[in-house]
Amino acid sequence: MLQRIVKPVLLLVLLVLTKHTYATEGMWLPQLLSGLNEKEMKGMGMKITAADIYNINKGSLKDAIVSFGGFCTAEVISEQGLLLTNHHCGYDAIQKHSSLQNNFLENGFWAKSAVEELPNPGLFATFIVRIDDVTKAALQDVTPGMSERERQSAIDKRLNEIRQNARRESWQETMIKPFYEGNQYFLFVTETYRDVRLVGAPPSSIGKFGSDTDNWVWPRHTGDFSMFRIYAGKDGRPAPYSKDNVPLKPKYALTISLKGVKQNDFTMVMGFPGRTTEYLPSEGVKQTVDVLDAAKVEMRDAALKIMDGYMRKDPQIKIQYAAKFAGTANYWKKWMGEMQGVKQTNGVGKKLQYEAAYRQQMEANPVWKQKYNGVLDSLNGYYQQVQPYAQARDYYSELVKNVELFTVGDRLITFLNDVHERGEAQYETMRQQFLASMQGFYQNYNAKVDHDVAVSLIALYAKGVPAQFAGAEFTQIWQENNKDSRVLTDKLYAVSGLTSMDKLTAFVQQPYNTVVAQMWKDPATRLVMAMRKGYVDNVSRPLADLQSNINNLQRTYMQAQMDVMGNKKSFYPDANSTLRVTYGKVDGYNPRDAIHYDFYTYLDGVMEKYVPGDYEFDVPARLIELYKKKDYGRYGVNGKMPVCFIASNHTTGGNSGSPALDAYGHLIGLNFDRTWEGTMSDINFDPSICRNIMVDIRYVLFIVDKYAGCTRLIDEMKLL
Numbered sequence: 001m002l003q004r005i006v007k008p009v010l011l012l013v014l015l016v017l018t019k020h021t022y023a024t025e026g027m028w029l030p031q032l033l034s035g036l037n038e039k040e041m042k043g044m045g046m047k048i049t050a051a052d053i054y055n056i057n058k059g060s061l062k063d064a065i066v067s068f069g070g071f072c073t074a075e076v077i078s079e080q081g082l083l084l085t086n087h088h089c090g091y092d093a094i095q096k097h098s099s100l101q102n103n104f105l106e107n108g109f110w111a112k113s114a115v116e117e118l119p120n121p122g123l124f125a126t127f128i129v130r131i132d133d134v135t136k137a138a139l140q141d142v143t144p145g146m147s148e149r150e151r152q153s154a155i156d157k158r159l160n161e162i163r164q165n166a167r168r169e170s171w172q173e174t175m176i177k178p179f180y181e182g183n184q185y186f187l188f189v190t191e192t193y194r195d196v197r198l199v200g201a202p203p204s205s206i207g208k209f210g211s212d213t214d215n216w217v218w219p220r221h222t223g224d225f226s227m228f229r230i231y232a233g234k235d236g237r238p239a240p241y242s243k244d245n246v247p248l249k250p251k252y253a254l255t256i257s258l259k260g261v262k263q264n265d266f267t268m269v270m271g272f273p274g275r276t277t278e279y280l281p282s283e284g285v286k287q288t289v290d291v292l293d294a295a296k297v298e299m300r301d302a303a304l305k306i307m308d309g310y311m312r313k314d315p316q317i318k319i320q321y322a323a324k325f326a327g328t329a330n331y332w333k334k335w336m337g338e339m340q341g342v343k344q345t346n347g348v349g350k351k352l353q354y355e356a357a358y359r360q361q362m363e364a365n366p367v368w369k370q371k372y373n374g375v376l377d378s379l380n381g382y383y384q385q386v387q388p389y390a391q392a393r394d395y396y397s398e399l400v401k402n403v404e405l406f407t408v409g410d411r412l413i414t415f416l417n418d419v420h421e422r423g424e425a426q427y428e429t430m431r432q433q434f435l436a437s438m439q440g441f442y443q444n445y446n447a448k449v450d451h452d453v454a455v456s457l458i459a460l461y462a463k464g465v466p467a468q469f470a471g472a473e474f475t476q477i478w479q480e481n482n483k484d485s486r487v488l489t490d491k492l493y494a495v496s497g498l499t500s501m502d503k504l505t506a507f508v509q510q511p512y513n514t515v516v517a518q519m520w521k522d523p524a525t526r527l528v529m530a531m532r533k534g535y536v537d538n539v540s541r542p543l544a545d546l547q548s549n550i551n552n553l554q555r556t557y558m559q560a561q562m563d564v565m566g567n568k569k570s571f572y573p574d575a576n577s578t579l580r581v582t583y584g585k586v587d588g589y590n591p592r593d594a595i596h597y598d599f600y601t602y603l604d605g606v607m608e609k610y611v612p613g614d615y616e617f618d619v620p621a622r623l624i625e626l627y628k629k630k631d632y633g634r635y636g637v638n639g640k641m642p643v644c645f646i647a648s649n650h651t652t653g654g655n656s657g658s659p660a661l662d663a664y665g666h667l668i669g670l671n672f673d674r675t676w677e678g679t680m681s682d683i684n685f686d687p688s689i690c691r692n693i694m695v696d697i698r699y700v701l702f703i704v705d706k707y708a709g710c711t712r713l714i715d716e717m718k719l720l
C-alpha cells in the first residue's frame, strides 16, 4: 500500500517544487528585459514581448507610466491624459483642496467636467523617454588607486559632459544615476509635465478603508485609488499651469481588462521603486533588523502611544495629528514586519549560506581570488564597526523627527547657518522666508502632546545613546537635570521661545548676532544645539568616513557577486527611484503554521469589517446599498464584487500607484501595499511569503461608475 502511494506523492512534490522555481525576485530595468528576462517572463505566461514593454521607436507600455511627484507612480489610462494612482498618493492634493464645507477627504471628489478639474501647484508627472547605458564614458577617468572622493569627482566631471552632450529635445531633461552600487551608470531622458489636475477621489472610507489597522495587512479591502489628468500646452509639450492648457495626448495609454486573474496567472508591475538594500552582507542584514529597526521602533512606539492617547480624547488634536500619526505609524509598522519576517524566514542564516557558497566559488578561481579575496570579510567587519554609530544616528534622527520642538530647533539652526554662509545682509529676506515656511507647522502643533512625547523620547535617547556619542554638552545638560527627562522637559516647555508662532517670530525678530548668542541660552535651543553638536562631532563625521569605506567595498562586492555567482542567477540593481519592471504570479501564501491566505478579497469582506461610525472601518451608505442590491454592473463576477488581490511581484515604497498588468500588458489592478509578513522584501525577498497588494481594477471602475456616477471618465477609457 505504502509502496504504491510513494510514487505519486513524490511526483506531486516535484510538481509543487518546479511550480515555484520561477524567480519572482527582482526589480528589472525595462531596457534590459529582452536580454535578461524575456524568456523567463514568457515561460511564466507572458504573451507580449520585451519590445512591447520598452521601445524607443514607437509607443510602448513604458510610455504610459509616470513618476508621480517623485514619491509615487501613476499610469495613463485614456487618450486624454487621465492618470490613475493611489488615494494615499493623491492624499496631499485632496487634503489641500478640502475645507469643512467641501471636505473631499471625507466625501470624495468628482469633477463633473474638465473645468472642475483642480490644479495642484508643485505636483508633476515625469515620463521616461529613453534610457542609455553610459557606464564606459562615466568611468573612463577612474583608476584603481583612487580614494572614494577622487573617484566621485572624476565621475561627476564626466557625468556633466555626458548630460550636456546627450541627444534630447529642448523640452526634455536628462538625469544620470548609478546602478549596481556604482558599477554602472544609466542616463534617463525625461519629459516632466507640471500641470497635473485632480479629477476624482473616493471618500476616505473607501480610499483609506481600514486605515492604520489594516495598513501592511492582508486580507485587505481598501479602494486605494484617485485620478488626475495631465495637461499640456497646445503643442502637446510640457507647459506651466495655464487655463488654456489642454489634456495631454499620450504616446501610449493602457488598455483595461475586466477579466480578472486566476491563481498562478502572470502579473507584472511597472513603476518607480524608491530604495532597497538587497546586497547587504550578513552583518548588514543582522544590524538592520536587530539594532536599527529595533531602535527606531522603540522610539516610535513611545511617540505613537502618546499621540494616540490624546487623539482619542480630543477631536481637535485628532485632526491636527492624523497625518503625522499615519506617517509615523507607516514605517513603524513596516519595520516590525521586517524584523519578524527576516527572523521567520531565517534571512541572516540564508545570507550566511549564500556567502559560504560565494566564498567557495570565488576561492576556486585564481583570477577571482586575486581580485576579491577578503572583500566580503572586510565589508562584514566594517558593518560591525559602524554599528554603534549607525545606532546613535537613528536614535538622533528619530528624536529630532518625533519631538516637534526639536524639529523646529533643528530647522532654526539650519536657517541661521544658511544666513552665516550667505552673509548677514541676507538675514532680513531669509528670515521672512523662514517664518513663512513655519506658518503651517504651528497650526497642527500642540505643546502638551509634544511635551509628553519629549519626556518619553529624551529618556530613551539618553538610555540608548552612550555619552561618547551624545557628546559632552548633552551629558552636562542631562546631569544638570539629575538625568530626569521630566524635570528637563518641564523646564524646556515652560520657557522656550519655540512653542508658538508668536514666540518664534519674536525670537528671530532680534538682530542676527543676538539670536545666535541666544541659541545657547534658551533651554530648548540650547538642548538642540548640544545634541546636534554631539551628533555632528561624534557620529556623523566618523560615520561618513566609515561609510565611504563601506561604499567602496559594497561596490566591489557587488561586482564580485556578479562575476562569481552570475552563472547561478541574474542580478538586478537595488531600487533607486528609477523605472523598473517586476513580475510574478497571482498566489496566496501560508503566513504561519496552519494558516493559509487566499489571493482575492471581495466586497463581502468590507461588510464583515464594517463598524458604523468608526474612523477606520465605517462604510458609506451608498456602498452598502449597492452591496445589498448586488448592483455591480459589468464589474462583478458571479454575484460578487472583487476588491483586492495579491501576487509575488517584488515591490517597495514608491511602487504605490503602479499598474498591475496581465500577460497581455492590460491593466488589471493598482499596486498599493505589501503584506505584513513580506515587508522584509527590501533586504530579503522570499517568494514563499512576499506578496504585493493590488486593488482590482474592476473595484476602481465600479466605484467611479456605479458609486460616483462619473461615467464621463469610464467613457474615455479603453475597456476590454
Ligand code: ARG
Residues within 6 Å of the ligand: 088, 211, 212, 215, 216, 326, 327, 330, 653, 656, 672, 673, 674
Ligand atoms: N503601507 C503603504 C505604503 O507604504 C500605504 C501607506 C498609506 N496608508 C496608511 N494607512 N498610512 O505607502
Ligand code: ASP
Residues within 6 Å of the ligand: 072, 651, 652, 653, 654, 655, 656, 657, 672, 673, 674
Ligand atoms: N505603500 C508603498 C508606497 O506608498 C508601497 C510599498 O511599500 O509596498 O509606495
